[in-house]
Amino acid sequence: MAQSEHVNYSLEKLIGFVGDDPEAIKNMVNLFLNTTPSLLNAIIASFQEGSPEILAKSAHTLKPTLDVFGIRDTYDLIRNIEQKAKRSELDEAMDKQIKQLTHTLELVFQELKLDFNLP
């Protein structure tokens, strides 16, 4: 089961959506760990390939999921990435933002795996 202190995400927020059901929470965490990396990869790949539409769409899809997990620091970041992609501004600043997003999410993945004893 999850520990009481969560540095990179908010268990309380997740409970708010899913209810205080350990099994359901674990299932949702599992789902998050299975689906989010592919969205993140789509963001990275579309930036590298210069495809703002795919980039905007991927960021748009990822946005609410990050909110559900209450992942600090990503609220403005993912919105900025989506908006800039919509304006086709695939610049150096965005490269930094995507790297920052990747770093934060990697920390979240690690913490979740640890908290929920997942491989």
Next chain:
Amino acid sequence: MDAFKIFIVEDDVFYGEMLRHYLALNPDNEVHLFKTGEECLKNLYRAPAMISLDYSLPDMSGLDVMRQIKKEHTDIPVVIVSGQEDISTAVALLREGAYDYFVKDDDVKERLWNVLKKIRENVQLRSEISYLKEEIGRKYEFRNVIKGNSPSIKQIFGLIEKSIKTNISVSITGETGTGKELVAKAIHYNSKRAKKPFVAINVSAVPRDLIESEMFGHEKGAFTGAVTRKIGKFEQASGGTIFLDEIGEMDMNMQAKLLRVIQERELTRVGGNELINIDVRLIVATNRNLADEVQKGNFREDLYYRLLGLPIELPPLRYRGNDIILLAKYFVDEFCKENKMKKLSITESAQQKLMGYHFPGNVRELRAIIELAAVLTDTDQIDESHISFNSADAAGNLLMEESSLAEYTRKIISYYLQKYNNNVLLVAKKLEIGKSTIYRMIKEKQI
């Protein structure tokens, strides 16, 4: 109650699963998750009570999906749950008929929960209304409400059956208390218009100055006292049936206005300019002979032919033979049931007394007589002592009409022949006269 079916259309696997889990926390909800608009549209036959729709889908936009849904299923509430934070998108979707629009933020779950509660209440109310409408329909299934086995009433059943198959206007005539409004309701609630309103208006009960406003409505300020707009009975009956009782009492000026409305199928509210299309079925009733009124110049001939449609002439109760007893037994059973009394029977002598009366107030009068008798009896039987006739138009009326003895004889024999379905032998026996006397009068066309 059946499960409350919810469709979630969401391409984001995590968010869709999260919504599905959240909404399924209520065990009354049956939640189905679809990843594309196409999948959702293919499954509409499963009749969801609500659809939660993502705006950005891989195969089509949320707006296109919603338009497709609304094309065939206008009643299904579609709630847009989207990551789009653009207000103009939300406004456009609401204008197109979205029930609500939520952004996927922290409040989405509470908002979704509240909107679901509201939709559930609406669905429940709608199902209650639908149930009540069906109940009314069952209540007015005409063979349940119009009791009788006499040939004259069976003929009426045949006419009602014909009238419910089409939208033809129906004109019902009959003495007071013969059940004209009951027949009108039976026609409406057994017709294709049954789920739409049945609106009745008694023309003689509305003051002449107000009848036009009552029927066609009025605009604010149309006349002194018209402080707000009023929707008239014709508009209220939209898609349904309007029943104009005592149509023979309508004055000539109003007759002209009614004729125009019937012909043009549109009306203008008093004091207004807007033409309003109307779709109503017309049923009229009167206890006057409208053809005579036309002859006398009291009723417009053109309106008479417009209203005549399928004429149904309800027989007076006195001509319905054993229906009197059948109805009496039905009324006594109903009365006992409504008042939680033990079942009462009607003795042979009481039945004879009823059969000998001519019921100027018809079925309405019979009901009143039976209900009074049910109250008066102290046993489980109604006997002749409990049956009292108080009608001002009782049998004595025949004697009040000054006539010759031959005329009285002719009237009495005619009355008995109608009552006993032209059974000459029975009538001769009842009146203790020779059957040849009756045959002779028939031959000589005296009766």
